[in-house]
Amino acid sequence: MPSVHPSAIVDPAANLADDVTVGPFCTVGAEVTLEAGVTLLSHVVVDGRTRVGSGTRIYPFATVGLPPQDLKFKGEKTDLVIGANNVVREHVTMNPGTEGGGGLTRIGDGGLFMVGCHVAHDCHIGDGVILANNVLLAGHIHIDDHAILGGGSAVHQFVRIGKHAMVGGVSGVETDVIPFGSVMGNRARLHGLNLIGLKRRGFSREEIQALRSAYRMLFEEDGVIADRAEEVAASFDGVAPVMEVLAFIRGKSDRGLCGPAHPGTELA
Structure with a gap:
């Protein structure tokens, strides 16, 4: 059976794998699926139609699956899918999709989402992506595999960021970043290739x-x-x-x- 702390609130309809761990004061909604080895450390909220992939660890005060911050959202059934072996640190927020954006927010495998990151509705994040502290993603953003976003950077809606790209800290990104590119500044401009990452x-x-x-x-x-x-x-x-x-x-x-x-x- 899953290990659920007595102070946690888990809806009976939620789907939890046998080796899931739900720590103190967590809340898990009725339409949530937690796959094998998922750990919610404490004070985590997982709600909505959310699937969390195997081995993912979610740290205190993270909130995933609550309604999008979009005035057009009217409660339609949309999804958040988080892949396997991600690390979701404190105070991270991830929202499901919207009907107008395809209805799905998807997070790949093996990512690191540091303290205070926000992943908005209809974003699609690849494998091995790193978002440093307080990175802010608006809606409909596509980030390809192994991109790294420095702390405090913010990305405009509909922007694409290519594979292995690097965004410098405290950058404002409002245009697409080529694969392997390195950008920085407000507004961000291309400053060569991400040679260290390559x-x-x-x-x-x-x-x-x-x-x-x-x-x-x-x-x-x-x-x-x-x-x-x-x-x-x-x-x-x-x-x-x-x-x-x-x-x-x-x-x-x-x-x-x-x-x-x-x-x-x-x-x-």
Whole structure:
């Protein structure tokens, strides 16, 4: 049977795996599913149509699954799905989706959500993502695998952040961040590649050099980036990380592309 502290309130309809631990003063709603090995340490609220993946640990005063902070939300049935082996620290809030945004907020596996982070409605977060203390995500944001957001950064709704990107602390991000990019500032501008992250993730010297060359072609030469992208595609055909950047640039965007701080390249 699950281990439930006597002071916790768990709705009888909730679905708890046998080895779930629910600590003191936690509250678990009727439509919640807690998979194998989930731990709620204490004073945690999990409500709504929320599924928490196996091995995830949620720390005191975190609140997940309560209604979105969206005036258009009228109580429709929407979902929050949190993947496996995440660490959700104190005072984190995560909201389910809205009908207008697809009805789903999804968190991948193996993420770290530090103290005071907010993940708003209809966000889609990949695997291995790290949100440092007090990161704020507005609605409809897509963050791809292994991106890192520094403490106190805030991201505008509908922004996309690519794989292995790095957002500097206390940055305001209002445009899309390319995979492997490093951005900072208010408002955030592109300051090169996340070279430290690339090395930590085991990218080869050749791949990193190709990315650096492609970056210079895309962002450090005059002209329209769409034209530069064609040149990069021809020059680096078959280099997977470069193709990842180009696919991201060519993808659908509601916010435009985060470019370098210096004038020159047109991001049209």
